[in-house]
Amino acid sequence: MEAITNFSVRVVQRYLPSAFVLAVILTAIVFVLGVAVGGESPMNMADYWGDGFSSLFKFGMQMTLVLLTGYVLALTPVVQSLLTGLTRRANTPKQALVLTIVVSFVCYYLNWGFGMVAGAILAREMGRRVAIHFPLIVAAAYGGELVRGPSSSIPLVIATPDHFMEDAIGIVPVTETLYSVWNIALTVGLLCLLVIFFMLQKQPEKIIRLEADSEEGRDAPAPEKAYQSPSDRIEKSRWPTLFLGLLAAGYLLNKVIFQGFSIDLNTIILIFLALGLLLHQSPAAYLGAAEKAVNAARGIIVQFPLYAGIAGMMTSAGLVTQFSEAIISVATPETFPLLTFLSAGAVNFFIPSGGGQWAIQGPIMMEAAAALGADPAQTIMAFTWGDGWTNQIQPFWALPLLGVAGRSARDIMGYLVIWLIISGAAIVSTFVALVVFG
Template sequence: MKALSRFFSTLVQKFLPDPFVFALILTIILFVCGLVFTDHGPIQMVQFWGNGFWNLLAFAMQMALVLVTGHALASSPLVSRSLTRLASIAKTPVQGVILVTLGSAIACLLNWGFGLIVGALFAKEVAKRVPGSDYRFLIACAYIGFLTWHGGLSGSVPLTAATPGNPLEKTAGLIPLTDTIFTGYNLFITIALLIALPIMTRLMMPTGKEVVEIDPQLFAKEEVAATAEAAPTEKTFATVMENSRILTYIICVLGFSYLIYYFANKGFKVDINTVNLLFFIAGLLLHGTPLSYMKAVGNAAKGTAGILIQFPFYAGIQGMMEQSGLGGMMTNAFISISTPETFPFLAFLSSGFVNFFVPSGGGHWVVQGPFIMPAAQQLGVDSGIAAMAIAYGEAWMNMAQPFWALPALAIAGLGVRDIMGYCVTTLLVSGVIFAIGLSFF
């Protein structure tokens, strides 16, 4: 495992460009594929790209808020102390690796946005507290835990498939969660990942001269920013409002009241908007004053650049995939060689391949669902396992597609080449678990 991860790390260092450049290259590749493999001309492909370019603006804002509100919440004194106490459980680098991997995987099962942010913040605390820890590898462990998300409570494909009015309701019908998330094969895959991921990361763990510890200046700058106080100012109406706990408490009561009403009427349905609202209200409450919270948000917002600039390009790629028919062609290439026994695994592979161009669970349901679900019905394959094959493929290929690593890397202050070699190794090994779960359970 260590030799394999070393090989992929070397390969990634040489050939994997910055995530933004990676998105530009994918855009060009897909544009050319549209010209070669479909009957659409350059003008049409440009239109498909331009029509889709801004389709992820709302989602980009949601992801930016996940990063900002999650980071601001974690920087509050109470949460910061809690993460420090939890990180202190690890006494050795080995224990730190296992703790971060398992903690991130469990958190992502509860909610992917929560797990993605808290996992990276927790990894930073462990790196800070445990001497001899490889900082880059701990952040990789936090991202590796993201593999579990689509089998958890916030999996977008199973939740969408169970929601009335979803795009495929007329084609596949509503697929209840008892046929997707709460099934034996999903339980097997989830438990197997929770057991295997910490073992994998332990075996990949750098030792000796390979270890790259955290730069002390990184934490020194953060501590200075967190403790810096503004010079005393005259007490005016403006400064009183900026430091008013009463104003904070009123807004927090408003926010928590809405969340109680929401869950009372819709059940425990957690999506990215409810997570963001919870992060926002909890962060504001724990910081105490509006001004203190805005300082924390200002520090956190510095890491959103990658999200804001890259998401439109992936939206353009998704537009070309969907409107040109390339997504359907890719999916059908796998379906055409399927049997009822091999269909779930081949659908899983097709989803992983498509994820390079459409790294979004909801996007997968739109691009692949119209082809996967009717084919499953024709072959007599259970609709639930067909939907989860799409979901698993998306989660699995995230280990090679740096799109979802952006929030974690922004928090860590690292580049994509620092972690992706370890993630690609995990991709190969974890694929066996998904294959067994889809083929034999």
């Protein structure tokens, strides 16, 4: 295992381009496929790309704010103290890996947006305090991203009355999908495999440490000016951040008590914002932390629109439909969930937004499942797991974590390629077992 992983790391380090260049390469591949396979003209493909380019602006802004507000919260003295206490429980590299994997996996399970920030911040803190190869622990923090928990949108949508596919498949409760015995067993099994895989990794002789000069939040305070104007005093006053933090907290409390509380991206942003404002001592301190966080968000800002353009070409050129129909043509009721998993994983590499992929590919696959008589619950979870599986080698979802950690995709992808194979084998084995044992 060590030799295989080391080989993968060397190959990725040498040949994998930056996440931005990879997005451009994927754009070119889809463009050529649209012309050669979809029968579209180059001008049509350019139009499809341009039409799709802006479709993720809202989601991209949400992800930027998740990263920014979560990062700023992590730089507060209270959270830094909590992280310090947590990281002190790890005295060796292996202890650091296990703690990082378990905490980030649980956070991802509860909500993928929360897990993204929490895992990256914890990996940074471990990198500061433990002599560990930093790319290794960052990869370990990201490995749990594939888990599908209660924030997985697809099973929740299918369990909601009046969803857009109810006429075809009915309502499928989450007790048959997310909380089925086999899915819970698979989730626990993947956590165990993730821990074992990274525990087997041996650190290189020359480890890469987290650079001391990049340790955000540890800068020496600026010297006080002899004279402070009224505006200076307001900037360093407690009341502006306290007022705004209490306002956001009051809104969230009202939601919990009177409207029913549900976790989504907007809620996470507000929680991070409220806590960050309340725990920072002044507007100057908050904005100083935000300045560091903005730099970490550059990958999201630049690259998310590129993937939206790819999705626009894939959809409008009919490539997703052609691919899905090719899978359906060779499927049987028993093999359909497994083929759904593999096809969702393949399409996810080009359309990494789960909601966007489901809107395009989901109806085709679910209508085929109904026609074949395949188990709808298994098909839904197969699609859901496939959507998360290839995230391991798709930089789209790693960008927030990489931004916080200050690493590039090529630093972690060598480990994650092997984890993709291991986790894929575990998921495929589960679906095979469901066919064999019912």
